[in-house]
Amino acid sequence: MGALGVAATVVAACGGGETSGAPELTWYINNAVQVEIADACNEEAEGAYVLKTSLLPNSAAPQREQLLRRLAAGDTTVDLLSLDPPFMAEFANAGFLRPFTAEEQEELSQGVLEGPLEQSLYEDTMFSAPFYGNTQLLWYKKSVAEEAGLDPAAAPVTWDQVIEAAEQTGTTVGVQGRRNESLMVWVNALVSSAGGSILAEDSQGAAAEDVESALDSEAGAEAARIMSTIANSDIAPAGLSTAGEEESRAAFQADDGGFMVNWPYVWTAFEAAEAAGAVEEGFRDDIAWARYPQVVEGEASATPLGGIGVSIGAYTEHEEAALEAVRCVRSPERQKQNMLTAGEPAASAEVYDDPEVQEAFPMYEAIREGLTDAAPRPISPYYGDVTGVVQQGYHPPDALDEQTTPARTADFLEAVLDGSRML
Amino acid sequence: MSTTVPAAAGEVRAEADRQDAPAAAPARRQRMTDRARKERNLGWLLAGPAFVVMLSVTAYPIANAVWYSLFDFRLTDPDGRSFVGLGNYATILSDVLFWRQFGVTAAITVVTVAVEFVLGFALALVMHRALFLRKSVRTAILVPYGIITVVSAYAWQYAFTPAYGFVNPLFGSDLDWFGETVPSLVVICLSEIWKTTPFMSLLLLAGLAQIPSTYIEAAKVDGATAWQRFRKVVVPNMKGAIMVALLFRTLDAFRIFDNVFVMTQGANGTETLSFLAYRQTITRVMIGLGSAVSVILAVLVVLIAFLFIKGFKVNLAEQRGA
Numbered sequence: 001m002g003a004l005g006v007a008a009t010v011v012a013a014c015g016g017g018e019t020s021g022a023p024e025l026t027w028y029i030n031n032a033v034q035v036e037i038a039d040a041c042n043e044e045a046e047g048a049y050v051l052k053t054s055l056l057p058n059s060a061a062p063q064r065e066q067l068l069r070r071l072a073a074g075d076t077t078v079d080l081l082s083l084d085p086p087f088m089a090e091f092a093n094a095g096f097l098r099p100f101t102a103e104e105q106e107e108l109s110q111g112v113l114e115g116p117l118e119q120s121l122y123e124d125t126m127f128s129a130p131f132y133g134n135t136q137l138l139w140y141k142k143s144v145a146e147e148a149g150l151d152p153a154a155a156p157v158t159w160d161q162v163i164e165a166a167e168q169t170g171t172t173v174g175v176q177g178r179r180n181e182s183l184m185v186w187v188n189a190l191v192s193s194a195g196g197s198i199l200a201e202d203s204q205g206a207a208a209e210d211v212e213s214a215l216d217s218e219a220g221a222e223a224a225r226i227m228s229t230i231a232n233s234d235i236a237p238a239g240l241s242t243a244g245e246e247e248s249r250a251a252f253q254a255d256d257g258g259f260m261v262n263w264p265y266v267w268t269a270f271e272a273a274e275a276a277g278a279v280e281e282g283f284r285d286d287i288a289w290a291r292y293p294q295v296v297e298g299e300a301s302a303t304p305l306g307g308i309g310v311s312i313g314a315y316t317e318h319e320e321a322a323l324e325a326v327r328c329v330r331s332p333e334r335q336k337q338n339m340l341t342a343g344e345p346a347a348s349a350e351v352y353d354d355p356e357v358q359e360a361f362p363m364y365e366a367i368r369e370g371l372t373d374a375a376p377r378p379i380s381p382y383y384g385d386v387t388g389v390v391q392q393g394y395h396p397p398d399a400l401d402e403q404t405t406p407a408r409t410a411d412f413l414e415a416v417l418d419g420s421r422m423l
Numbered sequence: 424m425s426t427t428v429p430a431a432a433g434e435v436r437a438e439a440d441r442q443d444a445p446a447a448a449p450a451r452r453q454r455m456t457d458r459a460r461k462e463r464n465l466g467w468l469l470a471g472p473a474f475v476v477m478l479s480v481t482a483y484p485i486a487n488a489v490w491y492s493l494f495d496f497r498l499t500d501p502d503g504r505s506f507v508g509l510g511n512y513a514t515i516l517s518d519v520l521f522w523r524q525f526g527v528t529a530a531i532t533v534v535t536v537a538v539e540f541v542l543g544f545a546l547a548l549v550m551h552r553a554l555f556l557r558k559s560v561r562t563a564i565l566v567p568y569g570i571i572t573v574v575s576a577y578a579w580q581y582a583f584t585p586a587y588g589f590v591n592p593l594f595g596s597d598l599d600w601f602g603e604t605v606p607s608l609v610v611i612c613l614s615e616i617w618k619t620t621p622f623m624s625l626l627l628l629a630g631l632a633q634i635p636s637t638y639i640e641a642a643k644v645d646g647a648t649a650w651q652r653f654r655k656v657v658v659p660n661m662k663g664a665i666m667v668a669l670l671f672r673t674l675d676a677f678r679i680f681d682n683v684f685v686m687t688q689g690a691n692g693t694e695t696l697s698f699l700a701y702r703q704t705i706t707r708v709m710i711g712l713g714s715a716v717s718v719i720l721a722v723l724v725v726l727i728a729f730l731f732i733k734g735f736k737v738n739l740a741e742q743r744g745a
Contacts, residue, residue: 072498094499179690239585241602422518
């Protein structure tokens with residue numbers, strides 16, 4: 001990596017900097033590992049552009065805040081940006097992103113899995129080139145599932161089955177109840193799996209005061225029921241209402257851990273925990289994974305979806321070069337590199353056929369399936385408000401009520417969007 | 424008594440003022456000497472540049488915020504900007520969220536300032552009276568104040584986190600401290616108290632140090648008990664220092680943000696008024712609404728300062744060396 005960095009500098013030096021025409025691009029990255037991707041692209045570009053990186057804060061909300069303020073101020077240095085897909089619609093609607101043309105859209109969609117593709121479009125136009133996707137899986141201890149007589153590997157299981165199995169075996173179910181984006185991911189997956197949605201279907205492109213919520217439904221009630229059942233039972237790990245992904249993993253690694261929904265990164269984290277002696281050697285031999293649980297028995301679950309798209313800032317002074325850089329960054333080759341170094345699952349289907357990837361990610365099939373059947377979070381220019389309201393309405397999980405929570409959250413959402421209430 | 428070391432010129436004027444004291448105010452104005460006028464001009468000259476800088480970095484943004492607070496303006500929707508007059512203020516003041524967060528902020532302020540005042544006074548007395556290791560005692564007491572608030576907030580959060588904190592095992596409890604409103608606020612207040620009590624005690628120590636020892640000795644000779652000396656001699660003679668300490672801490676506590684932001688991100692009803700302004704302005708990019716919250720917060724802060732100064736009947740501008 002160091003060598004590549006030096007090479008990039010040399011290329012820049014040979015190009016003579018700005019004067020000789022090699023445009024200098026800045027890519028706002030959300031993960032330090034993406035520096036290596038930029039280095040590789042600089043090598044490939046052979047002086048056509050120089051891609052520099054600038055690291056954003058490490059969680060989604062402050063990343064959005066920084067990008068938003070830069071773009072609102074018309075920052076011309078925002079050439080490329082790694083954007084969390086739920087925030088894309090807000091940026092696109094504000095005119096902060098350069099839309100991809102129809103031709104570019106077709107090119108950048110090729111071979112991309114359904115979930116990452118869907119969340120890269122706003123009103124059918126692509127504003128973010130899918131770079132990587134992410135999805136949650138159900139993780140469980142084989143010994144615990146066996147004791148409970150449950151086999152998630154054989155056929156998809158439901159939340160109720162998982163709850164019952166944990167109760168039977170005196171183990172915990174790791175979920176993310178912290179009032180941040182993690183909670184939204186959980187609520188959205190539950191509501192979508194039950195056949196509902198958080199916003200009414202035609203809300204894309206509607207003015208804020210006209211957006212309607214579809215939460216006040218059976219699906220919204222089912223989500224509240226499952227969440228409060230877990231939170232009010234002994235199967236809830238300690239500190240559930242403040243548990244994020246890492247707290248869930250810690251609970252799962254404990255002796256009474258049984259089940260957990262979490263992103264695939266935990267696999268490498270388990271490996272590291274074994275190496276560090278945090279869990280005993282061979283811990284992973286007892287761990288298995290399956291598709292995200294169903295809400296309604298027999299109806300395929302809508303798997304949680306995350307990831308990153310690469311967008312071009314609307315105020316860039318080097319549009320062509322930025323486009324070239326996007327092509328390089330999101331190429332299947334770079335996606336594979338990113339998957340192996342950062343552990344983030346590729347957005348393109350072909351990457352999963354690579355033997356190297358398959359070896360590093362034994363659960364690659366489950367990930368690919370999850371990225372195909374995924375349910376993106378609501379695509380709305382007011383997503384920030386939507387997630388804020390849902391995070392308040394569905395928190396804390398132990399105080400939810402299936403009768404009142406969905407209606408109250410839906411009313412609050414509409415009131416916040418039409419400006420009559422604050423968030 | 425004064426909270427700062429009086430400059431030589433100040434002392435001279437203090438003398439003059441004391442002679443003036445019985446005279447009526449208009450008479451004093453007439454008798455303003457050339458020298459006093461020159462001094463005043465010199466004062467303006469010295470403070471002028473700083474005054475201009477202050478205006479440009481504080482007055483302008485404040486005026487700007489007041490102006491923005493009259494608009495319905497979302498940063499991501501520049502075309503939708505419209506003038507709404509006092510509409511934002513109406514929305515805020517009629518929203519139950521504002522009043523709840525006002526309540527939380529007031530509760531945190533009252534609890535922390537009260538506890539800090541008692542603890543701070545005790546520590547100030549210890550620092551004042553310490554016979555040996557005087558410097559070490561003062562340094563040790565001041566350490567928490569030297570720690571950045573965000574860092575101390577994380578330290579307290581880690582200590583109380585159920586999964587890996589040491590507090591629960593220590594007391595054999597399994598309370599999810601950050602899962603409910605009251606326990607969260609308790610930790611937030613503890614952290615705030617731990618961190619800023621030294622500041623309080625430092626200001627009070629300055630007040631203690633200015634009470635001439637002759638006063639105390641005279642009281643002793645008159646047969647006053649320790650408590651009487653404290654009540655009748657110490658406290659009245661450091662009224663100015665007490666007011667400054669309470670005022671500074673109240674204003675600080677009323678604007679509390681970091682501890683809440685780090686520990687709960689505002690969950691479980693722990694949001695304060697600063698947090699409300701942050702959420703509207705930075706998270707929701709509702710510039711108009713957020714500016715209105717900030718303006719209300721600023722007005723409240725000014726109101727607090729006003730009430731303190733009136734309530735204590737101390738005019739800091741008239742404070743002179745004892």
